[in-house]
Amino acid sequence: MTHTPGLVVTGASGRMGQMLIRMIGENDKMRLVGAVERKGHPWVGQDIGTAMGGPALGVTVTDEAVDAFAKAQGIVDFTTPEATLEFAALAAQARAVHVIGTTGMTEEQIAALEPAARHAVIIRSGNMSLGVNLLAQLTRKIAEALDEDFDVEIVESHHHHKVDAPSGTALMFGEAAAAGRGVQLRDVADRGRDGITGARQKGHIGFSAIRGGDIVGEHDVMFLAPGERVILRHIATDRSVFARGALKAAIWGQGRAPGIYSMADVLGL
Ligand SMILES: NC(=O)C1=CN([C@@H]2O[C@H](COP(=O)(O)OP(=O)(O)OC[C@H]3O[C@@H](n4cnc5c(N)ncnc54)[C@H](O)[C@@H]3O)[C@@H](O)[C@H]2O)C=CC1
Ligand SMILES: O=C(O)C1=N[C@H](C(=O)O)C[C@H](O)C1
Numbered sequence: 001m002t003h004t005p006g007l008v009v010t011g012a013s014g015r016m017g018q019m020l021i022r023m024i025g026e027n028d029k030m031r032l033v034g035a036v037e038r039k040g041h042p043w044v045g046q047d048i049g050t051a052m053g054g055p056a057l058g059v060t061v062t063d064e065a066v067d068a069f070a071k072a073q074g075i076v077d078f079t080t081p082e083a084t085l086e087f088a089a090l091a092a093q094a095r096a097v098h099v100i101g102t103t104g105m106t107e108e109q110i111a112a113l114e115p116a117a118r119h120a121v122i123i124r125s126g127n128m129s130l131g132v133n134l135l136a137q138l139t140r141k142i143a144e145a146l147d148e149d150f151d152v153e154i155v156e157s158h159h160h161h162k163v164d165a166p167s168g169t170a171l172m173f174g175e176a177a178a179a180g181r182g183v184q185l186r187d188v189a190d191r192g193r194d195g196i197t198g199a200r201q202k203g204h205i206g207f208s209a210i211r212g213g214d215i216v217g218e219h220d221v222m223f224l225a226p227g228e229r230v231i232l233r234h235i236a237t238d239r240s241v242f243a244r245g246a247l248k249a250a251i252w253g254q255g256r257a258p259g260i261y262s263m264a265d266v267l268g269l
Helices: 015-025 065-070 081-093 107-111 130-145 168-181 240-252 263-267
Strands: 006-010 031-036 074-077 097-100 121-124 151-158 189-191 205-211 217-225 228-236 259-261
Touching: 006 015, 006 065, 015 031, 015 240, 031 065, 065 081, 074 081, 074 240, 081 097, 081 107, 097 240, 121 240, 121 263, 130 168, 130 217, 130 228, 130 240, 130 263, 151 168, 168 205, 168 217, 240 263
Parallel strands: 006 031, 006 074, 074 097, 097 121, 121 259, 151 205, 189 205
Antiparallel strands: 151 217, 217 228
């Protein structure tokens, strides 16, 4: 009998789903026990390995998450907000660790994860990479140190398929800057300026989004004052940095008390 945690990947055919499946296959500390896709997806019923164009992996893509989750100790989920909410309830029933990478969730959708977190471990982050999580800590410290003469602007760039803006990472940086200043992001966020917007308000945190080509994910956190600028930059060139963090989280969560955790918890930051 094997004691390595069995993982289910949801959104298995997606950009992150396929990266996760490849990386689980290369890791002897975990096993792939399920691959879930949305109803009607052409991969449902096929072996996930062959659907991805490689050798068979012995795991058939299913649209029945409840059956797949019953065999799993961890669910790694990069899908959509609606699917993620559904999976949170099912993962809690199965007492499986639910790693959530999905972005674009509203405040209400995030709050709706709480009942599931009473029964199981949820680890959620808008960005699973070590570099971004380190930079979020730095953002908070810099925001604590600099006063409101420094305007905070966050600029993010992503591939042309991305459907949500600002990115989950940009919002993480915004939350970190707001926490450093002792304010709530929702009270100071400037999202989507257009037209005669009026002059910039002191203390606000601005967001801008670029979409194009195959950009994996790039973020600048800018502190802009008369006479000087401090700019923090993170550039992801490969999705493996997100997948590595998500898989680390799935292992870290095993045996933890139920609750909602972040990547800062996983990484001990
Ligand atoms: N937190 C992080 O570090 C990262 C988060 N993301 C986020 O992850 C999400 C997915 O990103 P990508 O893989 O680029 O998108 P994608 O569009 O390539 O993949 C999403 C997959 O989810 C599937 N899906 C949708 N509804 C489903 C359902 N009800 N059941 C099962 N599968 C379902 C889709 O068919 C698709 O294959 C996005 O929200 C993105 O912003 C992406 C990269 C890193
Ligand atoms: O959709 C993506 O691709 C990414 N999404 C995450 C986000 O919204 O910040 C993380 C990463 O930037 C890639």
